[in-house]
Amino acid sequence: MASQIVIDPITRVEGHMKVEATVEKGVVREAKSSGMMYRGLENVLVGRDPRDAARIMQRICGVCPTSHGLTAAFALDEVYGVNGSITDNGRVLRNLIQGANFVQSHILHFYQLAALDYVDVTAVADYNGSDPDLVKVREFIARGHLGPFVPRYEGDYRLSKKENIAAVKHYVRALNMRRTAHEAVAIFGGKMPHNMSIIAGGVTAAPEVDKIASFLWKIEQLIDFIDTCYIPDVLLVAGRYSDYFGIGAGCKQLMSFGVFDLDSDPDLTRRKRWLPQGIVGADLKLRRMDPTKITEEVASSWFKETGAVNPYDGSTEPDRDKAGAYSWIKSPRYAGEVMEVGPLARMAVAYAAGDKEVQAQVDAVLGHFKASPSALFSVLGRHAARAIECKLVAEKLKNWVLQLKPGEPTFTDFDLDVTNRGMGLHEAPRGALGHWVSVEGGKVKNYQAVVPTTWNAGPMDAKGQPGPIEQSLIGTRVRDARNPFELVRIVRAYDPCLSCAVHVVSPKGEDLGRFVVGAE
Numbered sequence: 001m002a003s004q005i006v007i008d009p010i011t012r013v014e015g016h017m018k019v020e021a022t023v024e025k026g027v028v029r030e031a032k033s034s035g036m037m038y039r040g041l042e043n044v045l046v047g048r049d050p051r052d053a054a055r056i057m058q059r060i061c062g063v064c065p066t067s068h069g070l071t072a073a074f075a076l077d078e079v080y081g082v083n084g085s086i087t088d089n090g091r092v093l094r095n096l097i098q099g100a101n102f103v104q105s106h107i108l109h110f111y112q113l114a115a116l117d118y119v120d121v122t123a124v125a126d127y128n129g130s131d132p133d134l135v136k137v138r139e140f141i142a143r144g145h146l147g148p149f150v151p152r153y154e155g156d157y158r159l160s161k162k163e164n165i166a167a168v169k170h171y172v173r174a175l176n177m178r179r180t181a182h183e184a185v186a187i188f189g190g191k192m193p194h195n196m197s198i199i200a201g202g203v204t205a206a207p208e209v210d211k212i213a214s215f216l217w218k219i220e221q222l223i224d225f226i227d228t229c230y231i232p233d234v235l236l237v238a239g240r241y242s243d244y245f246g247i248g249a250g251c252k253q254l255m256s257f258g259v260f261d262l263d264s265d266p267d268l269t270r271r272k273r274w275l276p277q278g279i280v281g282a283d284l285k286l287r288r289m290d291p292t293k294i295t296e297e298v299a300s301s302w303f304k305e306t307g308a309v310n311p312y313d314g315s316t317e318p319d320r321d322k323a324g325a326y327s328w329i330k331s332p333r334y335a336g337e338v339m340e341v342g343p344l345a346r347m348a349v350a351y352a353a354g355d356k357e358v359q360a361q362v363d364a365v366l367g368h369f370k371a372s373p374s375a376l377f378s379v380l381g382r383h384a385a386r387a388i389e390c391k392l393v394a395e396k397l398k399n400w401v402l403q404l405k406p407g408e409p410t411f412t413d414f415d416l417d418v419t420n421r422g423m424g425l426h427e428a429p430r431g432a433l434g435h436w437v438s439v440e441g442g443k444v445k446n447y448q449a450v451v452p453t454t455w456n457a458g459p460m461d462a463k464g465q466p467g468p469i470e471q472s473l474i475g476t477r478v479r480d481a482r483n484p485f486e487l488v489r490i491v492r493a494y495d496p497c498l499s500c501a502v503h504v505v506s507p508k509g510e511d512l513g514r515f516v517v518g519a520e
Helices: 041-045 050-060 065-079 088-117 132-142 161-189 209-240 242-246 343-352 356-368 379-401 452-457 468-473 485-493
Strands: 003-012 015-024 027-035 254-256 259-261 273-275 278-280 294-297 331-334 420-428 431-440 443-450 500-505 511-518
Touching (some): 003 485, 015 468, 015 485, 027 452, 027 468, 041 050, 041 443, 050 065, 065 088, 065 420, 088 161, 088 209, 088 379, 161 209, 209 379, 242 379, 254 431, 294 443, 343 431, 379 485, 431 452, 468 485
Antiparallel strands (some): 003 015, 015 027, 254 278, 500 511
């Protein structure tokens, strides 16, 4: 007999997420991913000065606001006609602010969000050593108020006690490393979250020798943590949970818009970026990405029906009573195809494009586990890709900060009274991010943002194609319907920032259990 598992809410920075899975004979047969909060930030911008977008759109996300501010700036660069004349300092500073935010986001995801699915923090409850961080965790546990550690799923913790204790130590260190990365963003961004420095035309911050030295020192600290804690911990978890290289494959179509500009070509589809644009499938063959083929549809979303439209022509008109709809998230598609976005997509596209550094790191991980490239399409493949990217980005930041030229300009001026439209294509830590804006008489006429979780967590489209997370859940074997840790591990690997209460119900709606499974 089929049963239904409902995880509601899986909260994340873009709202509340709900996952429903129909399980038959221990296997997920159907899955629905739902966004449960309407925000409509695009509508807030209509009628405003377009420059407000670089500030307001950062409020989409508190973890990666830099990405939204920068993508808005890319769109505004085109609106104001300066997309081909960003200064070298402006380009590099944008990369530094964005890159430091990438590093903190990846550290946050593994340690504060995902690791507790694999690491048993109760191993520290009887710790009798003198490490101050572990003593604090032991005392915290002894108080009996254990959030964010418990309540939790039980029954599948595979690390030894010694390994668990070391991982908990790294969990605490990761909090300090996130702060260090935030401080690195603030050196050139002014503050974090929601930096004030990135604007249309470049950056307001001036590169000074003391700022360069401070940024470089913080990045060195982060690299040390990545090399001595983050990478080894991901490999440790992957070794103990190697079956998760075969779980959560998803749609096996990966797309990247590219990130970290190396020039200022006005055509974003031709702009040289360190991590390039492109699309790859299971064969890891690279295809060119054409933004005119991007559409959004709302067949299963609580919005008024529009058909499949390009974001320039999109609208955000709610329809909460729409029959058959189950999400506030739209369904983006590329040429009608479902696409997964995120670190796995970026690493796969760079690998297929021939990036030697990426190829060396990916091949080393696959070789370590004697795994084929197909293992990348999995829960652990996503974690490994994120860790590899974190290391490579941090190393690049060391080089880029030394390219700054104190005393040279960081901003290109422009005329405010324009009627034009602009597209910003970039990458947030979670994946491909696009902003589309139309401006008339110097005011925003329409604004649409297609964010990474829209691609990954979007619902079924009009052709009956489930979204990437839904496809990753379908076919998963659930060992215990009252304790479905497999499903949460799959969802977390896509990096939704979440704390979730789980309801397990029978087909008749009987409430079989309720659990809080994790917290940010």
